[in-house]
Amino acid sequence: MSDTIDYGRLMHRAMRGLIQEVLGDVQAHGLPGAHHFFITFDTTHPEAQLADWLRDRYPTEMTVVIQHWYDGLEVTDDGFAVTLNFGDSPEPLYIPYDAIQTFVDPSVEFGLRFDSHSDEEDDDPGPDDGTSLDTPEEAPHDAEVVSLDSFRK
Template sequence: MHSAMRGLIRTVLQDVADNGLPGNHHFFITFDTRHPDAQLADWLRERYPEEMTVVMQHWYDNLAVDQDGFAVTLNFGETPEPLYIPYDAIKTFVDPSVEFGLRFETAEDDVEDEQPEDITAPEEDTTTDETAEKTDAEVVSLDSFRK
């Protein structure tokens, strides 16, 4: 499923590379800066040692999409910086203009999200014969509804 969703991101970005951002569309892309194939300036990696969210909206340049990721130049405080973001490094991809978003779960996220479960005794069955009779399903022949 992740491969299909990343394929969708590739398709969307390729369309933007070919035709520009249509209408009010813009993207918030959060990615793992520790990914071995992510390329960004040292000062950006130091400032964002784990993850970074970039915005593609009003100003971006040199968008190039390939099979494994995309390159783009974005403006950081009036300083253009080239980035290469592998699709595997993407954690979230959101287009708020159409309320669309993808979030990629990783094994690390699963471990962080695990919470110990409370063990409780099963509830006692309090169904009476009278209640059981009321909840039995009735079988209806569909032939009576056909013309």
């Protein structure tokens, strides 16, 4: 047993669980109202699956949008599969939760951003737990990040 509580790793797990729950609800019931998602993920993650031409075009990261047209959304404990349209070419993707860098729902100004270091490498998370809340405009783009610490009184 460790002599410290790894809040950073626990927060990452909880936020990825939130993403899994949201996507599971969308799988079961569809996107409600104006909700839609911008999801940026690490294309170099060993479990990420995408067409070779997409990996060549996006060698390090890619942002996908789940909004008007998506098909075959399948949510699992480790990630999700979805088919998206890229220039009239439907392509299946598999995105592990561990590969997600940002998750944004601009319709309600909700965003999560995960630091690029892996949970296993986070031996000393310090005061920054590696999870931030962003505005929708900030999360898909590298802009100012609002840390959870800023919400403490």
